[in-house]
Amino acid sequence: MDLLIRRVGRLATPRGDKPLKGRQADHVSEHAACAVTVSKGRFVQILPEKALPRGLTPSREIDAEGCLATPGLVDPHTHLVFSGSRAKEFESRLRGASYLEIAAKGGGIQATVRAVRRAGEEALFREAQGRLSRMLAQGTCIAEVKSGYGLDLETELKILRVVDRLRRAGPQEIVPTFLGAHALPPEHAKDRRGFVDLVAKEMLPRVARERLAEFCDVFCESGAFTVEESRAILEAARQAGLALKIHAEQFTRLGGTRLACSLEAASADHLACVGDEEIAALAKALTVAVVLPGSALMTGSPPYAYPRRLLDGGAAVAIATDCNPGTSHLESMPLAMALACAIYKMTPAEVLTAATLNAACAVGRGHAAGSVEPGKRADLVLWEAEEIREIPYRFGQVPIKRVICKGLVVEGEVFSGEDALDTKDENGAFVIWVDGASRGNPGPAAAGVVIETAGGRTLLDEGFALGETTNNVAEYSALLKALEEAERLGAKSLRIHADSELLVKQIKGEYKVRHANLKPLHEEAKKRLSRFADVQIRHVRREQNTRADAAANRALDKA
Ligand code: NIG
Ligand code: FE
Numbered sequence: 001m002d003l004l005i006r007r008v009g010r011l012a013t014p015r016g017d018k019p020l021k022g023r024q025a026d027h028v029s030e031h032a033a034c035a036v037t038v039s040k041g042r043f044v045q046i047l048p049e050k051a052l053p054r055g056l057t058p059s060r061e062i063d064a065e066g067c068l069a070t071p072g073l074v075d076p077h078t079h080l081v082f083s084g085s086r087a088k089e090f091e092s093r094l095r096g097a098s099y100l101e102i103a104a105k106g107g108g109i110q111a112t113v114r115a116v117r118r119a120g121e122e123a124l125f126r127e128a129q130g131r132l133s134r135m136l137a138q139g140t141c142i143a144e145v146k147s148g149y150g151l152d153l154e155t156e157l158k159i160l161r162v163v164d165r166l167r168r169a170g171p172q173e174i175v176p177t178f179l180g181a182h183a184l185p186p187e188h189a190k191d192r193r194g195f196v197d198l199v200a201k202e203m204l205p206r207v208a209r210e211r212l213a214e215f216c217d218v219f220c221e222s223g224a225f226t227v228e229e230s231r232a233i234l235e236a237a238r239q240a241g242l243a244l245k246i247h248a249e250q251f252t253r254l255g256g257t258r259l260a261c262s263l264e265a266a267s268a269d270h271l272a273c274v275g276d277e278e279i280a281a282l283a284k285a286l287t288v289a290v291v292l293p294g295s296a297l298m299t300g301s302p303p304y305a306y307p308r309r310l311l312d313g314g315a316a317v318a319i320a321t322d323c324n325p326g327t328s329h330l331e332s333m334p335l336a337m338a339l340a341c342a343i344y345k346m347t348p349a350e351v352l353t354a355a356t357l358n359a360a361c362a363v364g365r366g367h368a369a370g371s372v373e374p375g376k377r378a379d380l381v382l383w384e385a386e387e388i389r390e391i392p393y394r395f396g397q398v399p400i401k402r403v404i405c406k407g408l409v410v411e412g413e414v415f416s417g418e419d420a421l422d423t424k425d426e427n428g429a430f431v432i433w434v435d436g437a438s439r440g441n442p443g444p445a446a447a448g449v450v451i452e453t454a455g456g457r458t459l460l461d462e463g464f465a466l467g468e469t470t471n472n473v474a475e476y477s478a479l480l481k482a483l484e485e486a487e488r489l490g491a492k493s494l495r496i497h498a499d500s501e502l503l504v505k506q507i508k509g510e511y512k513v514r515h516a517n518l519k520p521l522h523e524e525a526k527k528r529l530s531r532f533a534d535v536q537i538r539h540v541r542r543e544q545n546t547r548a549d550a551a552a553n554r555a556l557d558k559a
Helices: 022-026 087-094 099-104 109-118 121-137 153-169 192-209 227-239 256-262 276-284 293-298 306-312 333-344 348-355 357-362 417-421 471-488 501-508 519-529 546-558
Strands: 003-013 029-039 042-048 060-063 068-071 073-075 140-146 173-181 215-218 243-248 267-270 288-291 317-319 380-383 400-405 430-438 443-452 458-469 493-498 534-539
Touching: 003 348, 003 380, 022 306, 022 348, 073 333, 073 357, 087 099, 109 153, 121 140, 121 153, 121 400, 140 357, 153 173, 153 192, 173 192, 173 227, 192 227, 215 227, 227 243, 227 256, 243 256, 256 267, 256 276, 276 306, 288 306, 288 357, 293 333, 306 317, 306 333, 317 333, 317 348, 317 357, 333 348, 348 357, 430 458, 430 471, 430 546, 443 471, 443 546, 458 471, 458 546, 471 493, 471 501, 471 519, 471 546, 501 519, 501 534
Parallel strands: 003 060, 003 068, 073 140, 140 173, 173 215, 215 243, 243 267, 267 288, 288 317, 430 493, 493 534
Antiparallel strands: 003 029, 029 042, 068 380, 380 400, 430 443, 443 458
16 A cells, blocks of 8 residues: 555535536535545545555555545636736726626737737746646636647647646646637637638648647637637547547627537536526536636626526536636635635535536546545545535635645655656657556556657556466566567667666666566567667656656556
8 A cells, every 4th residue: 555544524526427416415424533545546445434444555655634634626617827917907897897898808818819929848848747736726627728829730739738748747637728710810710710720721630640639628608709600610520539628609699508508518618698598408408617716706697696506407517717818817726616606606515526527527527536436537636624515615715634636645846857768869869667566466457658759748648457467577568569569660769768677677686586477578578679779767756757657557448
């Protein structure tokens, strides 16, 4: 066992891996006086404190001192790679101008596009990383991040590369979304068709080919993109293998929500202007309604009754910060939760579900995260509170005692950074991460392999089921699989990372290979390694090897 969290005063969590619709969201399960165990970054058990066996020897133990525990928070809608301030626009709105009027005069999204086109990649990265690390301290363990302030191929790719670096820098999980159709850029002001084609036929295929986004989003709004244009882009995205999202019904009821439901989008976001028809469509679909209290409040667009209507009508509701420089400069999910109670009249249990399980479903992570249940990823927040009501009641300011993200206890400087991991290698080496996992040792086993280019682009991120075997055999199998793939991909030099010390030391010749079943695997690995011009193999800590570990576990889950 890697981690034991003891003396949890109360654990509150939604359950399952599908979005909780309508009133179901108001029921979270609660366990008093319990302990939680974690192994390999996943929850193993939630058990009454009294039932904890004696003589446990976890690698790490945390005394929760009676704190409230909830799942790690999931922020399913952010635009957090940006630069520059739009505080002046905020004041203009206070003086009576509307968001759409400001946009029509060349402010709004266009103002940020100008700033982001000028900004260097490094500066954008640092700024966004700062936001993410503050978000982590506020409990956000998964964040969706959109592009959309580039609006030309080069700048959209620049933003998505920054998002990819954020993803690799960790520790949070980052879900990248391509939002090329956020606004019409000035160079296409008179050529809507041309821009929609550029997004659908040039940008999207490139983004998909380089695996820089998992989702595609469109701003379906008057002054942005029509329903037909949105459909063309989203259908192209689906063809390219991306999952779908949409900004719909934020200021105008155009029909984006119905489009989202018909295309089985993972989410439809904003929705301030939805009517009964949209609500009925959402109630039937798996599409999650993501509501954004920060942006509703800061753009001054009451009424605030729509989330209640969505819930009462049977839709699955999630909440997000919408962190962006225009409508919602908000990083804190706890404050978003408080606002959702205050202005939308959602209940504390509904906002907890909305900020965890339903939010995870909105970014395609419902099976892996969003609740504290055995097998799910160990994302957990310990709050200095006794019950979930206090999170909104104390207005997003309940001190957080600890955040646990992917089974890692977050403390201080959490960004281990790429440099420490050598993923940026000037020599053009392929960067490889391997991990073997067996549930039972021996037991059902799988190999996880991640291969990246020197520049950090992912070429392979896959798990391979191995049937029943031991951990060590699984580790060797992962290495063999990686070498086979690297050869196929034409690699010449390799930087291999593994968290099995045994494997690394045996390959380096520092340990003898004693087990008969490892000998042939070891020989085969040496043979294949000798075919590369230059190889380095390093032992890394398990928590640095989360992607390969996750890949192996995905294969195990499927097997
Ligand atoms: O979600 N509505 C479109 N996109 C953002 C705002 C972007 C901006 O104003 O910069 C939103 O509110
Ligand atoms: Fe948005």
